[in-house]
Amino acid sequence: MKNSKTLIRQSHFLGTKIRNLRKRNNLTLDDLSARCVKLEPECAPSVSYLSMIERGKRVPGEDMLEVIAQVFQKNMHWFLDDASEQAEITPEKGSRGGINGMALEPSFLFSNEILQIAIPEMLSQTGTSGRQFAHLLIRAHQEHHQNHFPDLERAAEEVGKKRMPLYVEDLMEIAEQKGLKIRWFSKLPGDRQSPANEKSKHMVTSYFQPPSTVYLNSILKKNTPRLKYELAVHIGHRVLHNSDGEKSIMVAGDKTQYDVQNSVQNQSYSTSLDAQDILHAWHDFECSFFAAALLCPKVAFRQLLDRHGYEVNVCKQIDVSESVVMRRMTAVSAYPNWHYFDAYSPGQLKAVYRGNGIPLPWGNMRVVKDPCQHWSVFRMLGMNAKGTAAQISILNENGAPKIYCCESIKVQDSADVNHVLCAGIDLNPAIDAQGHDALALVRELKQICIANGGSATIPAHIKKVLISVARILNINWIERGIAGEARLICSRGAVCPRQPSCYMDKTIESIFKTKQIQ
Structure with missing residues (x-):
């Protein structure tokens, strides 16, 4: 048998292997602890100790590991580093999301402290901005939950009363009820103008001015679906986050280039990871999801899709954009395996x-x-x-x-x-x-x-x-x-x-x- 120091040095994948085995066999921590107690009460781990083992916070002794190995009918050597295969250490995600995870093992190299040092260096070397990384994190979160966010659905339904369709007048009334003032603009103020040498094609369609004014581009008067969506997003910012000021800017076209140009003007563009980038990107995602849920409430919209065989042209019946319809399909469908x-x-x-x-x-x-x-x-x-x-x-x-x-x-x-x-x-x-x-x-x-x-x-x-x-x-x-x-x-x-x-x-x-x- 191995001595305790050798066991510690060969146990970096042990916690993940035990957790994956437990989940594959549909056992809870309580179940596994009870099985161990039944085999060998004196060496059996408690529920809390099992949890720490799975998280890499504790290494079991040889006797305890032998009991766990007996439960799963494995040789004790199977749990150690030199008997590892990728499938054994890849995180089990159950049925949530379609993207496979990666094994964050050995855990001491994937601790919060080490990741906080390594991630900014990785972004700097690859030229990835903090905002881009924020969007990757949010997409991973979205895919992990298969686009189901019940709290955002409920918030939208409380505001819109599950009505479909909502008209521009309805959204204007909701905005007024939430304390928003609507103003129109045809030309941006000087501090919001794009650089003179701009080559990419983009256009600011709306923005929020504290404490309570939403400015809408006059061109939206000719585009009702986009106007409705922009109003719904700003209502979302108000309802979910009590508005978040300068960050509530909507852009049509190349928004990425717009962000870069305006960040450079403000001398703030950097590949460093700013916590505010993560927060603002998350707020934007929540408000976008809220807006789609407000315009297409889940039950009513699913019934509409079912009646028309998920045709994209149902957008004309409720006067929303094709984008809103196609994104909402992925969230309201009973079938989970979508992409967009x-x-x-x-x-x-x-x-x-x-x-x-x-x-x-x-x-x-x-x-x-x-x-x-x-x-x-x-x-x-x-x-x-x-x-x-x-x-x-x-x-x-x-x-x-x-x-x-x-x-x-x-x-x-x-x-x-x-x-x-x-x-x-x-x-x-x-x-x-x-x-x-x-x-x-x-x-x-x-x-x-x-x-x-x-x-x-x-x-x-x-x-x-x-x-x-x-x-x-x-x-x-x-x-x-x-x-x-x-x-x-x-x-x-x-x-x-x-x-x-x-x-x-x-x-x-x-x-x-x-x-x-x-």
């Missing part, structure tokens, strides 16, 4: 949600040189398309193929900048739920696509399964996607699944110039 992108050319994601864990072909911090041009959002960005387009896609994730369906639409924001909205779902869980082998089905379809150069008509027997799933989910655009070809996509050109690869002996520039978008 708001994509600007050449390669920026203004908004991202991936409750189903779908990899990203590019990010919102830098332009990727080899994004897969077969993603629906890229195809739409390169087309002068009107209306929506559905697509069935096959994408390898962690070595296994998955089948997705998405609906995309090209729209213009208030600054007349084109961007593509895309809402989609992971079909694998829905296929499995109907008693089919999703992995086998998708592998078969993948091979058919490879044999056909990367895309193929879906065979009748697979189409039959997918149509059945589409009708159970009651999402019309899945059937439209099934009627077209299934397409192989990848997260980066370097892992292109097509044979021959799209990127073989070619540059990404030549692909975008010469490859015809079908």
